[in-house]
Amino acid sequence: FPIIKVEQAAMEAKLTEIRPDVLVVPGWGSVIAQRALLWAMRHDCPLVTFSDSQLEGLPRSVLQDLVKRRLVSAFSAAQVAGARARRYLQHFGLPSAAISEGVDVVDNAHFAQHAGLSAIDLSKARARLALPERYFFSVNRFVPQKNLSGLLSTFSDYVAAGQAGGLELVIAGDGELRSALEAQILESGLCGKVHLLGRVSYSDLPMLYRLADAFVIASNSHSETWGLAVNEAMAAACPVLVSNSCGSSEDLVEDGANGFTFSADDPAGLSDIFSKIGAQQFDLAALGARAEAKIAQWDLDFFAAGFWAAVRHAKQRPVAPSFLSKLLLRALLFKSKLN
Incomplete structure (x- = not known):
């Protein structure tokens, strides 16, 4: 037409x-x-x-x-x-x-492009992007409904509980709340553990998902009618942690199979998931593979x-x-x- x-x-x-x-x-x-x-x-x-x-x-x-x-x-x-x-x-x-x-x-093929890379290639990519060895990844506009302040608070609880596995938090994006988030990171003693990347290129996003232990979206507003970043992460074979405020949580996330859902009003629940991932209580490779298989239907x-x-x-x-x-x-x- x-x-x-x-x-x-x-x-x-x-x-x-x-x-x-x-x-x-x-x-x-x-x-x-x-x-x-x-x-x-x-x-x-x-x-x-x-x-x-x-x-x-x-x-x-x-x-x-x-x-x-x-x-x-x-x-x-x-x-x-x-x-x-x-x-x-x-x-x-x-x-x-x-x-x-x-x-x-989303264009699943774009986010799946790094499948099958060797450990050496992945290590080189990690060094190029200056990423920690293990991390949770989130990509958002820095606006209230994304609940990034809540995500930082939950991550702080995970750190206070021992930071099992030593995972750090990497957040891509920018917006009106950046200064407030930087202040919260400083006040919470999270400098060096939380990394604000700013806006990242579309070409770098697949590798940022691929190298993460898990992707997390903590929106606390039902104005988050879907959350396309969930599709992107799953296409990159990344396990997903999705707030049940997000519309996609019902269709895409199979709890314990390709990721987990949680309530944004229950920070202890998400902090517990962080700790269990850090302690390697889940087979992340299997979760990621099932995430990729699930999203293949949503192309x-x-x-x-x-x-x-x-x-x-x-x-x-x-x-x-x-x-x-x-x-x-x-x-x-x-x-x-x-x-």
């Missing part, structure tokens, strides 16, 4: 020109998405959306839920991230048969299959949006323009 870049003002004219059989619009939060949805409604064009939203852990508003239910009813089909996103759209009235999965995938082909399944469903079983759906969408567009 054609991929055409247009300015917002010209979008409706271009859609009228190409007359798509189905229009895929990722949600309704932006002005351009709202205008695209209205165009589709005016021209009886079936709609498909993407979603990785989840119901779990978020406060509900009766009024907002009623509005969402009417907006969701305008779509003929959707492609979602996983089980939680499927439940989210079903909650708002979209039939299960109209929902396919596979939105949140670019999985996304493509889910995408076309949603498009076919929308074409075969189009839904006619209600007058109320159109009215609400016009109200949203008006509000967006005011803002």
